[in-house]
Amino acid sequence: MDMSRRDFVKRCLLAGGTLLVAPGCGLADEPGRAGQLAEDAEVGYVKLEQEGKLAERVEQAYEIIRGCKLCPQGCGVNRTRGQRGFCRAPERAVIASHQPHFGEEVPLVGRRGSGTIFFSHCSLRCVFCQNWPIAHKGRGRETTDEQVADMMLELQRIGCHNINLVTPTHVLHNALSATRIAARKGLRIPLVYNTGGYDRLEMIKLLDGVVDIYLPDIKFMDGEQAKVYTGGAEDYPDVATKAVAEMHRQVGVLKTDGRGIAKRGVMIRHLVMPNRVSGVRQFVQWVADNLSEDTYINLMSQYRVEFNADDHEKIARAISPQEFLEAMDWAEEAGLTNLDSRSVAQRDSFRRRWGD
Ligand code: SF4
Numbered sequence: 001m002d003m004s005r006r007d008f009v010k011r012c013l014l015a016g017g018t019l020l021v022a023p024g025c026g027l028a029d030e031p032g033r034a035g036q037l038a039e040d041a042e043v044g045y046v047k048l049e050q051e052g053k054l055a056e057r058v059e060q061a062y063e064i065i066r067g068c069k070l071c072p073q074g075c076g077v078n079r080t081r082g083q084r085g086f087c088r089a090p091e092r093a094v095i096a097s098h099q100p101h102f103g104e105e106v107p108l109v110g111r112r113g114s115g116t117i118f119f120s121h122c123s124l125r126c127v128f129c130q131n132w133p134i135a136h137k138g139r140g141r142e143t144t145d146e147q148v149a150d151m152m153l154e155l156q157r158i159g160c161h162n163i164n165l166v167t168p169t170h171v172l173h174n175a176l177s178a179t180r181i182a183a184r185k186g187l188r189i190p191l192v193y194n195t196g197g198y199d200r201l202e203m204i205k206l207l208d209g210v211v212d213i214y215l216p217d218i219k220f221m222d223g224e225q226a227k228v229y230t231g232g233a234e235d236y237p238d239v240a241t242k243a244v245a246e247m248h249r250q251v252g253v254l255k256t257d258g259r260g261i262a263k264r265g266v267m268i269r270h271l272v273m274p275n276r277v278s279g280v281r282q283f284v285q286w287v288a289d290n291l292s293e294d295t296y297i298n299l300m301s302q303y304r305v306e307f308n309a310d311d312h313e314k315i316a317r318a319i320s321p322q323e324f325l326e327a328m329d330w331a332e333e334a335g336l337t338n339l340d341s342r343s344v345a346q347r348d349s350f351r352r353r354w355g356d
Helices: 005-016 033-040 044-050 054-067 145-157 169-184 201-206 223-229 236-251 280-290 321-333 341-354
Strands: 093-101 114-119 141-143 163-166 191-195 213-216 262-271 296-300
Touching: 044 054, 044 169, 054 169, 054 201, 093 145, 093 169, 114 145, 114 169, 141 145, 145 163, 145 169, 163 169, 169 201, 201 236, 213 236, 223 236, 236 262, 236 280, 262 280, 280 296, 280 321, 296 321, 296 341, 321 341
Parallel strands: 114 163, 163 191, 191 213, 213 262, 262 296
Antiparallel strands: 093 114, 093 141
């Protein structure tokens, strides 16, 4: 990106009134870094704060938890008075960990990692949950929004490419509030909303302009399967597809910078499950028909028997190489062109060993 030094300084000042807080406003380690940081100053939540709109979103979210409808469970409990609903989450966020993460998709990880913040509890509660001590048992430490903001700033300071909010649906009020506090203290890296996909359309609309990168799962395409393998969320396919369509409307397909690092857009995950219970063929066709063929799709092969999956015969085993290969073939047949590089590498490896 061409930009004079004077323009760069001006844009840094406009973005937050400080040249020193954004990591590397010291500029040194990579060619073109000055231009990069100027782009960082354009992350959605900063612009919204400059326009005076972010505070309203925080207020709206805190109002919603007085008769909680943050997620489609719609419990109606007053979380500001200590009541807890289906997710078991209190008013304050419970955090299991915050750290640079190198296991996420390559465009999120880059060289320095994705700055993950793992929120405990969950409003979907899948029977095969791989994070069950955190999601089901609520393991973690209760924190204030100010403390969550400090975690964000720490992740930025150590060089993470983004702030990756993991399972934020039921703590949206905390996530918004913490983002605002951190933005006012100099947070300037993209915000990733990493969700299981069970998100009310109205809540995703509340995030319009705040979130830069949406990272949703679409786990099931059939309500009967969703009902059995989650905490009874028969409406999951309808809810998730509407939410993801809105995410796509807001931020579009994935855009990366010159280094291949994600800046803005939607990245969708789908865990391939045994016996076709997730509906992968319907999923890839839905993406092609309703979003666009160049939507970033990660078909994941790492399903394993966790938590209560053993109680369900159809999902009480790992997937076979053939199940993963047919999933990738369906994605290609649907015309999808932006498949996650590690999925493609896994497919190629399976083809060499088990393909025709
Ligand atoms: S976030 Fe929790 S309390 Fe609120 S509606 Fe969802 S499950 Fe119920």
